[in-house]
Amino acid sequence: MLQIENLNAAYGKVEVLHNISLSVPKGKVVTLIGSNGAGKTTTMRAVSGMIQPTSGKISLNGKAITGLPSNKIARSGLAHSPEGRRVFATLSVTDNLLLGAFPRLTFGREKGDVPGDLARIFELFPRLKERAEQQAGTLSGGEQQMLAMGRALMLNPDVLLLDEPSMGLAPLLVKEVFRIISELKGRGITMLLVEQFAAAALEVADYGYVLENGRISVHGPAGQLKNDPAVKAAYLGAAH
Amino acid sequence: MEILAQLIVSGIALGMIYALIAFGYQLTFATSGTLNFGQGEALMLGALVGLTLVGHMSYWLMLPLVLVFGALQGIFVERVGVLPAIKTKSEFGWIMTTISLAIIFKNVAENVWGHDDITFPSPLPTAPIQFLGIRVLPMEILVVVGALAIMLAVEMFNRKSIYGKAVVATSNDRDAAGLMGINTGMVITFSYALSSMTAAFAGVLIAPLTLTGSTMGVVLGLKAFSVAIIGGLNSGMGVIVGGLILGIVETTTGYYVSTGYKDVPGLVLLLLVLAIKPSGLFGKSVIKKV
Ligand SMILES: Nc1ncnc2c1ncn2[C@@H]1O[C@H](COP(=O)(O)OP(=O)(O)O)[C@@H](O)[C@H]1O
Ligand SMILES: [Mg+2]
Numbered sequence: 001m002l003q004i005e006n007l008n009a010a011y012g013k014v015e016v017l018h019n020i021s022l023s024v025p026k027g028k029v030v031t032l033i034g035s036n037g038a039g040k041t042t043t044m045r046a047v048s049g050m051i052q053p054t055s056g057k058i059s060l061n062g063k064a065i066t067g068l069p070s071n072k073i074a075r076s077g078l079a080h081s082p083e084g085r086r087v088f089a090t091l092s093v094t095d096n097l098l099l100g101a102f103p104r105l106t107f108g109r110e111k112g113d114v115p116g117d118l119a120r121i122f123e124l125f126p127r128l129k130e131r132a133e134q135q136a137g138t139l140s141g142g143e144q145q146m147l148a149m150g151r152a153l154m155l156n157p158d159v160l161l162l163d164e165p166s167m168g169l170a171p172l173l174v175k176e177v178f179r180i181i182s183e184l185k186g187r188g189i190t191m192l193l194v195e196q197f198a199a200a201a202l203e204v205a206d207y208g209y210v211l212e213n214g215r216i217s218v219h220g221p222a223g224q225l226k227n228d229p230a231v232k233a234a235y236l237g238a239a240h
Numbered sequence: 241m242e243i244l245a246q247l248i249v250s251g252i253a254l255g256m257i258y259a260l261i262a263f264g265y266q267l268t269f270a271t272s273g274t275l276n277f278g279q280g281e282a283l284m285l286g287a288l289v290g291l292t293l294v295g296h297m298s299y300w301l302m303l304p305l306v307l308v309f310g311a312l313q314g315i316f317v318e319r320v321g322v323l324p325a326i327k328t329k330s331e332f333g334w335i336m337t338t339i340s341l342a343i344i345f346k347n348v349a350e351n352v353w354g355h356d357d358i359t360f361p362s363p364l365p366t367a368p369i370q371f372l373g374i375r376v377l378p379m380e381i382l383v384v385v386g387a388l389a390i391m392l393a394v395e396m397f398n399r400k401s402i403y404g405k406a407v408v409a410t411s412n413d414r415d416a417a418g419l420m421g422i423n424t425g426m427v428i429t430f431s432y433a434l435s436s437m438t439a440a441f442a443g444v445l446i447a448p449l450t451l452t453g454s455t456m457g458v459v460l461g462l463k464a465f466s467v468a469i470i471g472g473l474n475s476g477m478g479v480i481v482g483g484l485i486l487g488i489v490e491t492t493t494g495y496y497v498s499t500g501y502k503d504v505p506g507l508v509l510l511l512l513v514l515a516i517k518p519s520g521l522f523g524k525s526v527i528k529k530v
Contacts, residue, residue, distance in 0.1 A: 050415055074421035086416035088409045095405050103421035105402045155421070 001026040001190050002047070002078070002159045007056035009039075009046040016042045017214045020056070024159060024192050029185050031193045031201040031222070033235055034211035040194040041083045043211070044163050047192075048080035049073040061158060075108035079157035083164050083194075085148040089137030093128050096136050096147055097121055100154030112156060121150040124180065142173040149180065153189075160184070160191045167196065178204060198235040202226045210235070246374050247491045253380035253449065255487020256387040258506075260442040261464030262471055262479035263391055264435040269473045270411035271424075271431040274322055274334040276314070278342030279439050280461020284454060285345055286310050286440025287447040288353050291360055299363030303444065310440025311433040317341055318432035326428070342461075349454035357451035364448075383445045390438055395476060407431065459503060466510030485509075 002024040009017040016039050024030045032040050046053045049070035058066045065073050088096050097118055103109040122129035125146040131139060136147055145165055152160055166174040178200050181193065185204060195201035202208055202222045209219040210231060218231060225231050261283060265275050289309050293302040321341050325333030364382060368375035398404035409417040410427040417424050450456065467486055471478030486506050494502040
């Protein structure tokens, strides 16, 4: 489904990613764990076209998407819920969600049942339904996170990238976010998940990669990584 | 009292023209953070192209053609002047390029239409309508109605259509809009088309009330810029209020002080607002403190 081979990326002259290779098979949840500044967000940005990789190959559904602008990659079926939520503050909750379906409402992606999907998003996130006509900028952090996820889902994506969906949320909401991720997994949605709560991420994921200073250091089935002494010591300690 | 009421009414039409040009500044600033400093020249070109067209057809038939011309002119400015600057991330390159293009447009107009100001035939009766002792020109009413109509149309487009929402999304967060599958480069080009289109429309609205000529845009563009700063580069309502204030202050200054000073209030207002409230009266803070 999503295939990354020898990906390198940089900000100006500072190289951040070194030969990243990973794959997200159809219907699976793959998690990318690593400390702050390891390059998780940069990996996601390079995949969705927010930044141009310096080299490497990225393919979606067997088609190369390397170097395409983000709008074309979205039209190819990749949704990215970015770090920091990035909701459209002056637009209503409903408009934010409709924009998630922009390629379906215009061209480039099968239209399907947009109003029906909107209703299903409101079922998944009842708080958003209550706030449907409110400006997104006035929502709480947790609600904005729900909105960012809902907006990404509105694409009917082939692959969903979630970058730290629980960032800055109260413990109860973090639990809620993970409950929703499990639910989405149950629906067969293919996901690449970045999370600070590595233990919880490995719990829901099928497979995991550990990123250290822009390099993949360890990877394997989630159950195996959970019990890997090195991974445990570095990422699954009491702080996590 | 009656004189003051008359001056206010006369100021409204002029004020709506300022508002319309200022609205054009807002459109490109929202999507790209850049402004077309040739907005006055877009107005001038619209008026002169309109003048040539009304030699062959009615004013009303000319309007849609001038709108199309304005849009194409805006696309040209964006592609030639602004896009290269955005691509190379040159923070102030667009200032130089839009000013340079404005000078070129002015020169071209001088060569095509000459140096002299020309009267623009009025599509409406030129006799004023009397109302409670106040005289209003039919053309002044058309200016107000036309300006409000086009601003309302843009506002409705932004609120109701998915493409309009894509424009607003691009103004909110360009990168996130790209993730939605929105071609934000196209949105910026579109906003330039819309911006020059409103300026060209302002040109053919004001032309029958004033004179038409290659220099008509310079002062209008500058004063509308002060209106955009006063009204806020982000807020739609602000430019209408700002435009009306300036229009009325100008006609009253022209009467009570001297017509020789009628251009002064706009520029003084600009200096005052920049000194007191750099973000404009209504908008959010946009100008970085240095
Ligand atoms: N916009 C940026 N410009 C320059 N450097 C950046 C930028 N974003 C991230 N970096 C740097 O790239 C490295 C990886 O960052 P990031 O991908 O955000 O890490 P993570 O998401 O794993 O915390 C860090 O050293 C960070 O400082
Ligand atoms: Mg990050």
